[in-house]
Amino acid sequence: MRARLHNSIWGVVAWIAGIIFVFPVIWMVLTSFKQENVAATNPPSWFFAPTLAQYTQVFDRNITPFLLNSLMASIFSTILVVLLATPAAYALSLRPVAKWSDSLFFFISTKMMPAVAAFLPVYLLVKHLGMLDNIWTMVILYTSMNLPLAVWMMRSFLLEVPREVLEAGEVDGAGLLTSIRKIILPIVSPGLAATALICFIFAWNEFFLAVNLTATNSGTSPIFLVGFISSEGAFLARLCAAATIVSLPVLIAGWVAQNKLVRGLSMGAVK
């Protein structure tokens, strides 16, 4: 009885926390269906005549190239990250190389410097290579931006693979490829999904590098979004409509990967 009460209290806490987190998103979606003058009221109005006018305006500005650029930068960089991080993590966990802890630290240390501190050399390099305003520049930068994190994540997932199972496989004559395909991949696939999703989200949301390195050809969705912020005139409802559209791909990706994700995120939790 007490345990049940205990559980339901925690359940309530979880729900409250969940609602607090989701509230801004709900607010954004609601506001996107308002007229500008309704969106500006204080206190905010909960009941209003919904309108699609803001969405029409957002599509008037031609959102498609920005979404395509974002998709391209996020998907390609995520694929590259997974392809590079998994073998690296393998060499740092299941078959540790010499001084593996040093190289692990080196990976994470690249995340300690703020991006802006390294930006000028990056900008000049990109400019001299003639790669300004080029979506492949963003793919490469997002890959290197997400790689350290992915290596760390994949390493912790790979550590979950029981040695005994691997050794048993080897005894039965499984080579590296077979081990990867038949033993390691099935066990870490939730972790792989979680890593890929997080890399996808980070690349999708990245603003600083995108605003500085892209121009008219390769602008990504965050660049499209801030274009609605104006110093003259009301823009809240339109901005919310644009933000809702731009959030959709991430929401869909998260929803598709939901099952794997929950397992993946809790994987490293219990030993």
Add this chain to the structure above:
Amino acid sequence: MSKKLAAVAAVGLLAFTAACSGAGSTTSGGGDSADNTITALMVGNPQMEDIQKLTADNFTKQTGITVKFTILPENELRDKVTQDVANQGGQYDVATVGAYEVPIWAKNGWLHEVSTQAQADSSYDVNDLIKPMVSSLSGEDGKMYAAPFYGESSFLMYNKELFDAKGLKMPEKPTWAQVADFAAKLDDKGKGVSGICLRGLPGWGELFAPLTTVVNTYGGTWFEKDWTAKVDSPEFKEATNFYVNLLKQHGQPGAPQSGFTECLNTFGQGKAAMWYDATSAAGTLEDPNASKVAGKVGYAYAPVNKTEYSGWLWTWAWAMPKTTKKADAAWKFISWATSKDYEKLVGEKLGWSRVPSGKRTSTYSIPEYKESAKAFADVTLGSIEHADPTNPGVQPRPALGVQFVGIPEFADLGTKVSQEVSAAIAGSNTVDKALADGQKQADDVAKKYK
């Protein structure tokens, strides 16, 4: 086995990345390499959105030049153009630049002059441009470095319903003392209506846009002609105290966080009896979809004290960065965007209230425009014509600008002082301390110019 596999994987990856970067580099480089395509960087104001809609079907059809637009907020745009020009990135052929930056960037050699082309083109009618606009966009050599897209001054907007209810009448050219008096009479906290709405948000272009015009008309200035800083002078203090006290006593709630947008919302929702701000607000206020006071707003000249007029002067103008390689195509676009024909096009296609006005005298004699803007057109034109960026107060000035000082350091100076004045509005600082600190900072700036 494992080494072989690793090697194969590595080679595969290398090939993949090489292919990727190779594929990309064909479309890269500074700006767009196609000759009949230009790139434009602009802020996301409603007038810029309109030009984005109209360009393909009109400008591109007439000239064969495609224009690719990027829209960014003001601060990002400023950073981006600075970065692009300073590093010779050359990513943009045209950009919208504000009145504050045009003379400064012209002096830095970052912008192409446009006078030669404007004067060579008789159909452009450069003499039709309103004089203060031209002088605010001119460099020290007297040449124009950008063409005005639309212009604004500042004026006093008031809610006629609230004024009528109390039997009050707004004069055409009110004084600040009268405005304070009205604010006291109309302040109705019980109904959630404040007497006046004024900007209190820190920022040289936020709080200090209206406040500097108050300082000007109270006889104060940031700097005298010989660059003596005058921030702690009695006139500057009197004006700032007046502004801060007016806001504290009869201003809108949350005044220290209110900028243009917040005031537009407050006044547009009928929650303030008066609002002193940009003339460009009128378009939004008269749009029933965006405001609840459409048709109920009266417009008067910027309130004064010692000067005859005190409205500010601002324009968004089209400029060509020096780094463009397509100056001819860029000028074709600029001249189209700032022409009489473009104003007509906007009026006919999108509605006359959306015409990018405030830059050409002829706009104010188009019958359709006069009809749609009759509530505010005359006061707007009068305010712009009487704003003098070379001599906005009672004493000669060392640099261009009504509501700002046209030097690169002013953005930082104005913003720092505005933070302290904003704190005074919030009650956590005093005007005396804010201005004493401001005087020190202004002294430091002045040293570079003396």
